[in-house]
Amino acid sequence: MGAASTASSTPASHRVLVALVPLALFIALVALLAFGLGNDPRKVPSPLVGKPVPVFSLPELTDPGRSVSDTDLKGTISLVNVWASWCGSCRAEHQALMALSEIPDFQVVGLNWKDDAENATQVLRLTGNPYDMNGYDPDNSVGIHWGVYGAPETFVVDRKGIIRYKHIGPIDRTVWEETLQPLVAELQAEG
Amino acid sequence: MRPSLSKPSLWAINIDEKRTYEIGMPALIKSFLLSILLLTSVAVDAFTLEELTFDSPEQQTEFRELISELRCLVCQNESLAGSKAELAQDLRNEVYKMMRAGQSQDEILDFLIARYGDFVLYDPPLKPSTYILWFGPFVLIGIGAVFMVRALLRKQSAPDAELSDDDRLRLKDMLADRDGKTDQSS
Numbered sequence: 001m002g003a004a005s006t007a008s009s010t011p012a013s014h015r016v017l018v019a020l021v022p023l024a025l026f027i028a029l030v031a032l033l034a035f036g037l038g039n040d041p042r043k044v045p046s047p048l049v050g051k052p053v054p055v056f057s058l059p060e061l062t063d064p065g066r067s068v069s070d071t072d073l074k075g076t077i078s079l080v081n082v083w084a085s086w087c088g089s090c091r092a093e094h095q096a097l098m099a100l101s102e103i104p105d106f107q108v109v110g111l112n113w114k115d116d117a118e119n120a121t122q123v124l125r126l127t128g129n130p131y132d133m134n135g136y137d138p139d140n141s142v143g144i145h146w147g148v149y150g151a152p153e154t155f156v157v158d159r160k161g162i163i164r165y166k167h168i169g170p171i172d173r174t175v176w177e178e179t180l181q182p183l184v185a186e187l188q189a190e191g
Numbered sequence: 192m193r194p195s196l197s198k199p200s201l202w203a204i205n206i207d208e209k210r211t212y213e214i215g216m217p218a219l220i221k222s223f224l225l226s227i228l229l230l231t232s233v234a235v236d237a238f239t240l241e242e243l244t245f246d247s248p249e250q251q252t253e254f255r256e257l258i259s260e261l262r263c264l265v266c267q268n269e270s271l272a273g274s275k276a277e278l279a280q281d282l283r284n285e286v287y288k289m290m291r292a293g294q295s296q297d298e299i300l301d302f303l304i305a306r307y308g309d310f311v312l313y314d315p316p317l318k319p320s321t322y323i324l325w326f327g328p329f330v331l332i333g334i335g336a337v338f339m340v341r342a343l344l345r346k347q348s349a350p351d352a353e354l355s356d357d358d359r360l361r362l363k364d365m366l367a368d369r370d371g372k373t374d375q376s377s
Binding site: 041042044045046047048114139140143144145146147149150 | 264265267277278281282285304305306307308309310
């Protein structure tokens with residue numbers, strides 16, 4: 001009687017598979033959540049990647065008679081680095097930028113963001129100046145067009161003036177070696 | 192005896208009730224006033240950050256609606272309307288300038304989306320990359336419904352379907368057997 005009532009028309013292997021479905025779904029959900037946990041919500045992807053740099057013109061930080069504009073970002077591979085004297089992480093990546101400024105056929109352009117010219121100039125005087133030029137943007141008039149929402153942020157711009165990558169947060173050795181350097185090498189190869 | 196005992200006790204209950212009522216009322220008013228105060232203070236707080244002037248009350252309402260739909264990217268759980276972050280202030284000013292320049296809400300939203308991405312919107316747009324976000328829950332509910340219906344159907348049809356003809360004959364025999372026994376015992 002008992003054996004007869006548990007007998008099913010479906011084969012045993014099929015029933016095992018069906019029983020495993022919730023487990024599989026659960027594992028998939030855990031994997032999804034683990035992936036979500038691993039993502040940093042502060043790193044918002046930029047819609048500007050793949051697009052030409054915004055049109056802008058700013059006075060040069062240390063030489064206000066000169067200007068820095070989008071035309072300066074064409075013809076050479078550029079790293080556009082958003083920084084400020086009040087930004088602690090910018091100080092942390094300063095050494096890395098100093099090293100990067102040595103690379104030939106490559107320019108480091110600063111966007112001095114929501115800063116005071118005097119403080120910013122002093123930082124460069126005291127710790128060294130890795131920038132080929134620095135746009136001075138105290139009131140975030142150009143930063144908005146670049147979608148800047150914090151410092152430091154770094155954009156990689158190719159020779160045609162197309163933004164190819166945006167890095168949020170300081171550049172350290174790992175970021176440079178694993179992400180930025182391969183990209184720059186690729187851009188150099190593009191000619 | 193009984194009425195004289197019950198009367199004072201009835202009075203006592205009445206007095207107690209009255210007292211708690213009297214104590215309770217001001218507390219209720221107080222909490223109500225406090226909640227009003229908190230609500231208005233938040234609203235006032237958000238709009239004394241900048242002194243903005245508008246052409247019309249409608250424009251002001253439009254501005255408030257717009258900035259409350261936009262996310263501050265620095266404090267992601269705050270809207271532009273509610274955030275004191277400097278970036279939120281900058282973006283509010285930008286929205287204000289564009290609005291004063293006569294640009295439509297859509298133009299302003301497009302401007303911000305082009306620079307900061309869909310993430311500035313609290314209400315994500317419907318497009319292929321957000322299909323899973325919009326339709327995922329319905330798909331899951333659908334899968335759940337299919338499983339539930341299947342389980343229910345199986346339960347319903349199980350007793351009939353699981354019995355083979357042989358079983359049915361045996362059951363019939365057993366039932367007849369039992370009925371026979373009960374007949375005998377009674």
